[in-house]
Amino acid sequence: GQNIDQPTEMTATEGAIVQINCTYQTSGFNGLFWYQQHAGEAPTFLSYNVLDGLEEKGRFSSFLSRSKGYSYLLLKELQMKDSASYLCAVQTGGFKTIFGAGTRLFVKA
Amino acid sequence: IAGITQAPTSQILAAGRRMTLRCTQDMRHNAMYWYRQDLGLGLRLIHYSNTAGTTGKGEVPDGYSVSRANTDDFPLTLASAVPSQTSVYFCASSAAGGDTQYFGPGTRLTVL
Numbered sequence: 001g002q003n004i005d006q007p008t009e010m011t012a013t014e015g016a017i018v019q020i021n022c023t024y025q026t027s028g029f030n031g032l033f034w035y036q037q038h039a040g041e042a043p044t045f046l047s048y049n050v051l052d053g054l055e056e057k058g059r060f061s062s063f064l065s066r067s068k069g070y071s072y073l074l075l076k077e078l079q080m081k082d083s084a085s086y087l088c089a090v091q092t093g094g095f096k097t098i099f100g101a102g103t104r105l106f107v108k109a
Numbered sequence: 110i111a112g113i114t115q116a117p118t119s120q121i122l123a124a125g126r127r128m129t130l131r132c133t134q135d136m137r138h139n140a141m142y143w144y145r146q147d148l149g150l151g152l153r154l155i156h157y158s159n160t161a162g163t164t165g166k167g168e169v170p171d172g173y174s175v176s177r178a179n180t181d182d183f184p185l186t187l188a189s190a191v192p193s194q195t196s197v198y199f200c201a202s203s204a205a206g207g208d209t210q211y212f213g214p215g216t217r218l219t220v221l
Contacts, residue, residue, distance in 0.1 A: 043199070101149055
């Protein structure tokens with residue numbers, strides 16, 4: 001079967017660093033996406049990993065290990081506006097992308 | 110318009126009624142998708158289209174149909190709505206299958 005696991009909720013402090021983990025078991029793998037979704041809004045693209053290693057983009061970094069079926073999203077210098085859900089998604093092939101249920105991040109002052 | 114739009118923003122519908130959710134993009138993307146998002150389940154693919162004139166079934170297609178008459182529009186139809194179809198529906202598009210997807214603002218549908 002297809003399965004993507006992420007923690008349901010996390011809480012972190014403004015200015016800190018938080019790591020959101022994602023493990024996946026899918027029938028195919030063409031790449032892994034992270035999306036951010038604020039409450040009541042549409043998901044927006046954050047990052048894409050197709051090869052093993054770390055991709056850095058400003059305050060956000062994403063890591064992938066294909067052999068372990070594992071990824072994480074690292075958020076540095078947390079701001080209140082980072083309070084949102086973070087969705088891990090695996091592109092399994094063709095037009096199919098499997099989304100995890102998302103991790104709700106609460107940033108507190 | 111710029112990007113991807115959906116209509117209506119929200120709708121309350123009686124069970125058994127027919128309903129079409131509209132989706133339009135102006136990015137000339139080839140691929141378009143319909144997802145439903147339910148609490149605790151994440152986004153689930155209903156139907157997709159890789160180019161105008163072709164469509165395919167996703168993970169949860171039953172009770173839904175789509176058409177893709179042109180590049181820009183991808184309507185989703187519920188022929189006879191049931192309460193289990195109460196959800197938030199997102200339309201998305203990408204330049205090609207597998208590329209980064211851009212999502213519309215969503216339609217919140219309640220079936221009573």
